[in-house]
Amino acid sequence: MHTPHRGALFEPERPQSRRLKARVVDICRRESLRPQHDLGQHFLVDERVLADIVEAASLEPRLPILEIGPGIGVLTEALARFGVDLTAVELDTACARYLARNFHSKPHVHIIQGDALGWWERSRATYTEGEFDIAANLPFNIASHVLNIFLSSTPRPRAMTVLLQKEVAQRTAASPGSTSMLSLMAQSYADVHIVRTVKRSAFWPMPKVDAALVTFRDIHWRHAGIDEKVFFKVARAGFSARRKKLRNNLAGFAGLLPSAVEALLLSIGISENARAQELSLEEWRVLMSKLTN
Template identity: 40%
Template sequence: MNREAIAKLVRQVGLRPSREAGQHFLLNESVVERMVEESEVGPKDTVLEIGPGFGVLTRALLARGASVIAVELDSRLAQFLRTTFNGESRLTLLEGDVFRVRLDKYLTDRKYKLIANLPYSATSMVFRQFLTRPPRPTMMCTLIQKEVAERITAEPGEMSMLSLSVQYFGRPAISFMVGRKDFDPIPAVDSAVLRVEKIQQEETVISKKAFRLAKFGFSGRRKQLKNSLAAGLHIDQSKVEDILLESGIAPEIRPQELSVENWLTLAKNVN
């Protein structure tokens, strides 16, 4: 699909793409084909697509024989998709906010794949929602901002709350980069396709405690961890130092230097 075709469709539906909402339509259909290929989509799969737009990815998923649950927030695009895919029995189109739609009526926990070109503004919320609450997918393949993909896949030294959260629940990896000129309108940043596999961890008492400690830690990202934890836990810094040493963690360390395993070990030693 080229820019002229997108412009024609935009005029047809009376749409004005919102840069603020991160609404960018993908032009390069080879990106879609590669996403579908790498996700190993087949006739036995159920796929959740968030923000189908003009249905480029939707069509590719259906061509592989998958059953697709597509959730579109924009009423004009939803109507366009109903007309375009009229009579397609393997497509269920839901109009509304993906965070408010009762997806449990259509999806079974760990029985579907999430594949989508995500609106930039919704990326963090999508990962939080679909990794922590049922119905959770077996894998995710999403087209998102390159910078966010790099943050999610960061290693100790560059970790954040986002990378910690995603890496606890699954195994993220960047598949390939997508340039900004492959979208219309052209965004200010490049994108990347991020896959998250092995989504099987459950939240536990220890993981909840680890995330609570991490929030204390990352509230003072430039500070040494012992200072942030002492303030957050309201205990003496000497006590925090003892807990860190017991956990095999240097008291002078900063929160971005800890791995997922480090946070879980620390949580076990905090009463």
């Protein structure tokens, strides 16, 4: 896909980034906009990170984009340059009002004021599985919930390119030994890749933690033949006491003797001393197949 000329918003030099921050601060002052801590608002002010989001998104001209929590529209403006159909959903009334004025001359940009997940519940029927993308600087306080909704329920996007709190990003991409319910959920639906870490100084106001740019691609349920609800019900039991061995957690859930679960684990090549966080995605799939068939 052709990449548009990188104007002021895309220049990687730090002086340009300082200008973007000055511009963001000026807009907030002029429009009497105050970043809302309770909404997790931290506006992106780093040119290089902005360019990396657009590049990582690998946008398809034919696919609409959904942006959650656009704030004052720094990423919105960068995405709008591609001319694709873009819907940005902003909870903050004052920010949404500013966005509506700022993008009124761009008919391919649709500004929605309201709760993004509530709007999605009402609007999801107008979208098609795998036929839209998500790109967003997700508010930290709702990021995990947003991931769960868009990965585990239909219609699912083709891909998601999002900024997350660094710790959350690392949990989604965790490998055996440090996995969790979040990583198991994310990797059961998508190829998860951390593109880069992002310093907290890339945002204004500056949050207390760093962030990371993460892509979720090839989104679909990866455990064919296994019911999703049953899969995660059993997995939650497995992770219910992280310090306990998996055999004990599952025995209590399934009403089996620990020895019976131990025999099952050994039959599929999993140590009888394994803990839930040590299993690979494939081992979870095989285990679930045995438990549910």
